[in-house]
Amino acid sequence: MLEEMMDRSKPTLRLHGAVGVLALDPDNSKATDILVQTLMSNTAFSAEAKSHLIKLGDPAVGALRAAVGEGHPLSERLLAVETLAEMEGKALAATPDLLALARAQEDERLRIAAVLALARMVDEEQGL
Numbered sequence: 001m002l003e004e005m006m007d008r009s010k011p012t013l014r015l016h017g018a019v020g021v022l023a024l025d026p027d028n029s030k031a032t033d034i035l036v037q038t039l040m041s042n043t044a045f046s047a048e049a050k051s052h053l054i055k056l057g058d059p060a061v062g063a064l065r066a067a068v069g070e071g072h073p074l075s076e077r078l079l080a081v082e083t084l085a086e087m088e089g090k091a092l093a094a095t096p097d098l099l100a101l102a103r104a105q106e107d108e109r110l111r112i113a114a115v116l117a118l119a120r121m122v123d124e125e126q127g128l
Helices: 002-006 011-024 029-040 046-056 058-067 074-104 108-126
Strands: none
Touching (some): 002 011, 002 029, 011 029, 011 046, 029 046, 029 058, 046 058
């Protein structure tokens, strides 16, 4: 039933189906992708999706790393970086992507967001 909910068109059903599936199987990539899509859709459910991605931790990092890439709109990339920042030490696998953004990104907002995300990860990792 939860898997069927993820295939519905209504955002709230998709979100709650994905959350339910992830409670049983945290490595379910389809459910993680639905959370990232919901985050990026910037709807009333984006904040809830972000919260679940942060709680999910490591299994969500790969999907968020993909979302910071060049093929996504700036607003989506910023949301992905901000979510990784809030994951702090759980998002250390995203360090190479964030370093690349901090070094080479032309958009100042994205570059600053990447630097701040890296700083939060370092602070968390070092217990500061």
